[in-house]
Amino acid sequence: MKWEDNVRKVVPYVAGEQPNKPNMIKLNTNECPYPPAPGVEKLAAGLNCDALRLYPDTNATPLVEELAAYYKVKPEQVFVGVGSDDVISMAFMTFFNSDMPILFPDVTYSFYDVWAELHKIPYKTCALDENWHIRPEDYKQENGGIIFPNPNAPTGLMEDLSVIEEILEANRDVVVMVDEAYVDFGGVSALPLIEKYDNLLVVQTFSKSRAMAGLRIGFCIGNEKLIQYLNDVKFSFNSYTMNYPSQVMGAEAVRDDAYFKKVTGKIVNTRERVKDELKKLGFSFPDSKTNFIFATHESVPAEDIFKALREQDIYVRHWNKPRISNYLRITVGTDAQMDSLLAFLKQYLAERV
Ligand SMILES: *Cc1c(COP(=O)(O)O)cnc(C)c1O
Numbered sequence: 001m002k003w004e005d006n007v008r009k010v011v012p013y014v015a016g017e018q019p020n021k022p023n024m025i026k027l028n029t030n031e032c033p034y035p036p037a038p039g040v041e042k043l044a045a046g047l048n049c050d051a052l053r054l055y056p057d058t059n060a061t062p063l064v065e066e067l068a069a070y071y072k073v074k075p076e077q078v079f080v081g082v083g084s085d086d087v088i089s090m091a092f093m094t095f096f097n098s099d100m101p102i103l104f105p106d107v108t109y110s111f112y113d114v115w116a117e118l119h120k121i122p123y124k125t126c127a128l129d130e131n132w133h134i135r136p137e138d139y140k141q142e143n144g145g146i147i148f149p150n151p152n153a154p155t156g157l158m159e160d161l162s163v164i165e166e167i168l169e170a171n172r173d174v175v176v177m178v179d180e181a182y183v184d185f186g187g188v189s190a191l192p193l194i195e196k197y198d199n200l201l202v203v204q205t206f207s208k209s210r211a212m213a214g215l216r217i218g219f220c221i222g223n224e225k226l227i228q229y230l231n232d233v234k235f236s237f238n239s240y241t242m243n244y245p246s247q248v249m250g251a252e253a254v255r256d257d258a259y260f261k262k263v264t265g266k267i268v269n270t271r272e273r274v275k276d277e278l279k280k281l282g283f284s285f286p287d288s289k290t291n292f293i294f295a296t297h298e299s300v301p302a303e304d305i306f307k308a309l310r311e312q313d314i315y316v317r318h319w320n321k322p323r324i325s326n327y328l329r330i331t332v333g334t335d336a337q338m339d340s341l342l343a344f345l346k347q348y349l350a351e352r353v
Contacts, residue, residue, distance in 0.1 A: 013114040021313050025340055027331040028315040030153075030182075030292050032211035034263050034334070037256035040212070040249045047245060056244040058235070063242070066251040067219055071191060076224045079231065080250075082241050084181060084205035084218030088147070089115050091201060091220065094233045095175035096121045098144035105134060107323055109153050109179065132157050132286045136166045146171060149179040151187050154317070154329040156288030158187050168197045175226070177201045182290035184209035184264050185271070191221060198223040208291055209264050210253050217242070217250045267291050271332045277342050281349055291332045294324075300352050302326045308348050314341055 016029035035041065060080045068075040081087035092115045096102050101124040104112045108125075116123040126138035132155040139146055146167065151158040168176055176199055178190045183204065191202050201222040207213035220230070234241060253260070271288060278285065278295055285295040296302060306318040306328055317329040332338065 008118075010114065010118050013111045016317050017315065019313075019315060024313040024315060025333065025337045026315050027292075027333050027337065027341065028317045028329075029213075030208050030290075030329075030331045031213050032208060032263065032267070032291070033332075033337060034211055034266070036211040036249070037253045037259040039252040039256055043249050043252055044245070051244055054244075055240055056242060056247060058239045060242045060247045062251040063217070063219075063247045063254075066254040067221075070254050070257075071221060073191075073194075073221055074224065077194070077221050077227055078219060079221075079227045079234075080217065080219040080242055081234070082218070082246075083207060083213075083216040084179065084203050084220075085111060086216070086241065087203055087218040087220050088112075088177065088179065089118075090230060090234055090237070091175070091177060091203070092116065092119050092121060094230050095177075095201075095226075096145045098174070100142055100144035102145040102147065103139055103141075103143045104147050105152065107132065107152075107155060109149055109181075110319075112147055128152075128155070134159050134163060134167075136163050136170075139167045140170045143171070143174060145174045145176070147177040147179060149181060150190065151182045151185075151289045153182065153290065154292070154294050154319075154324065154327070155286045156182075156290045156292055156294050157286045158289040161188055161190060161193070164190050165193065168193065168200060172197070172199060175199050175201060177203055177220075179203045181205050181208055182292075184260075185291050186268050186289045194222050198225065201226055206250055206253060210260065211263065212250070212253060215246045215249060217246050267332050270335050270338055273335075274330075274332060274338050274342070277338075278345075281342070281345055293330045293332065294327050295330060296327045297349070300349060302328050304352075305345070305348070309341070309344065312344055314344065 063080055064075050064078045067078050081090060101122040103124055103126055106125040106127045113123060129135050164178060180189055180202055183189050194200050201220050203220040206217035282298040283295040285293050302318055306316060309316055
């Protein structure tokens with residue numbers, strides 16, 4: 001078939017599975033185990049369906065204004081998209097157009113190389129050190145742009161802002177994106193640095209800390225000029241990316257800061273408790289500042305544990321990839337879910353050893 005010569009061929013990103021079993025414990029895609037803010041539920045119940053007749057606001061004004069107020073920036077500094085995946089893909093298309101390779105860590109969010117391939121952007125990965133930290137000197141080579149999550153995924157480790165600033169200092173002439181999907185679980189945001197660096201884009205999402213993965217809401221904040229360029233590309237692609245319910249429900253979630261802090265605080269408390277328990281069972285892990293723990297066991301292979309958990313309908317994430325094949329990424333769920341996980345692990349490991 002001749003037409004196949006001209007197909008844009010890509011190896012797609014593989015998301016964590018979304019099983020749907022009645023009593024499953026789903027700890028494989030870093031979703032929030034608690035519901036979205038109560039006001040969001042009210043809006044969902046009272047949704048005015050007549051509003052769906054009309055195209056949504058192309059600028060997603062309700063959400064952009066709420067985010068601008070919350071993060072104390074101008075609305076012109078906020079760009080929203082259909083999940084941060086959409087925001088980052090759009091940003092790759094907009095900002096990574098040089099012939100030099102873009103840089104990101106070897107162990108990181110596995111969508112970056114997929115977008116680079118899709119948009120035909122050359123890229124190079126920089127190996128994390130043996131403790132899973134970014135080596136800032138790796139990012140001092142010539143490049144066409146930089147992206148990394150902070151905290152990183154799937155390691156859960158956070159880099160100090162001084163590391164990010166060191167990378168920014170060495171890269172004033174390319175766009176640097178910090179993917180802060182997990183920053184709300186005790187991380188420190190690079191957002192204040194946008195004042196100093198007009199090439200810094202900070203990306204965040206409602207999918208993890210705001211319990212709204214199903215609505216697909218992501219955003220980024222940066223210099224007005226960066227946001228203008230992003231909007232130019234977006235409006236050349238699809239003017240109506242974000243639907244109306246997402247715009248109003250997203251804005252409502254931002255307004256309820258007390259609920260947001262309560263939920264993220266609860267997850268952090270559970271995480272710290274689970275770290276202690278996992279240690280007692282012979283696991284070790286980088287010191288997570290996220291809603292997941294990247295754990296390896298002292299004697300039992302990760303893949304065996306992964307399969308045993310799966311048989312119990314407890315889903316965690318495992319990759320057959322270099323450096324990380326003996327690790328499991330375990331999302332922090334409710335206390336009850338984590339207790340079930342720990343109880344099973346305790347029994348399983350006792351029988352294995
Ligand atoms: C989950 C995640 C995203 C994407 O989340 P969306 O649901 O598309 O907002 C982006 N980056 C990292 C590192 C993630 O873990």
